[in-house]
Amino acid sequence: MYGEGDNQVKALDEVSLSVNQGEFVLIVGSSGSGKSTLLNMIGLLDRPTNGTIKIDGVNTTTLNDDKISAFRNTKLGFIFQFSNLLTDLTVLENVLLPRQIGGTTKTANKDATDLLKAVGLESQINKRANKISGGQAQRAAIARGLVNKPSIVLADEPTGNLDSVTSETIVQLMKSMAKRLGQTFVIVTHDRQHFGEVDKVITIKDGKAFEGEDDPSTASGKEMEVVA
Template identity: 45%
Template sequence: MDTISYQREESMNSKTMIEVSDLQRSLPMGERELAVLRGLSFSVATGEWVALTGPSGSGKSTLLGLLAGIDRPTNGVVKVDGVEISALPESRLAQFRNEKIGIIFQSFHLIQSMTALENVAAPLYIGPQRRKAHDLAGRMLAQVGLGGRMDHLPGQLSGGEQQRVAIARALVGGPGVLLADEPTGNLDSATSKQVLTLIREMRAIYN
């Protein structure tokens, strides 16, 4: 199977934020199992920018799912901010993910019946900042250039604007880790550059 490669922009911070040891993930294929990831080990420091590269089917999205705690490894250990998320019970894992991990999806994953403001505020509704959810969401939308579009539904926004909402939602809780799964895959070239520039700007602000 083709392997995943890593391109790094290192951080001045030496604290380890992500630590992966002998990570393996296999998926059932009829009576057999397909080894998607085999023995991956690496670490990522706080503030470091790491791009995963590899052909389709090499396991990039599978790896991101494991780092986000959306999926469980077949074997191996995933630690985020010193916590072994691969061993957490589901209830604790959901809370940890909501507090520590921001995720940007290729297809935005916005709730169509909720405004941009409500979509960004949603992760805060179940946490200690729920009373300030709309205020914090409004500030974050302003930071990504959508201060005047807060009351718009996703269907009233362009693809680039929807991805900006998704970025704001991923960052509003102040996560230690931001994971992006092909965040520009559904965007044209010019909008893709704008979104990547925005992510870099947000990284500089919240590093």
């Protein structure tokens, strides 16, 4: 719920959904439907007005701000539409940032280097972030999102700023990483066609969630039971 009084807007309306460990899940819907708000809720960037958000069995709505920050940094990884790399740092230094913030620097260099090799950036590790292409920057952002070995990786329009060929490469990379590492991926996207077969599609329309394809009228119409 945003705003007050007559200006209140209900971004999500009694949304109830479940995402299982290791699933590759898409959240789709028109602009303004509530997709990003839902992702922000799961990512503990926004708090729900009512209800609970459970991650790995933890009711996160009972955590204070410090505990939420610590939980977010250890359990969740983030990938955004824009890579948001710091241009004055190298690719490796950018990927290392979440580990440095969390204070878990043991084996950090090796873990970050291994991830950069896995996403095909071995030759770019020591380059400044402003010296690599957009597609390479997004690969680095994926590595950064995975470096803390999160239980859940949340991606908000990760292909929205890329051409179709690069988008396909990024999608296949995320799928292969999800399979290899056994992590859960929850992705907000307008580019449904780029993702092919996935484990689950959640459609958001007018703040409500349905399990099924792009239009709730063709989906199951069944609102899902909540666990995030």
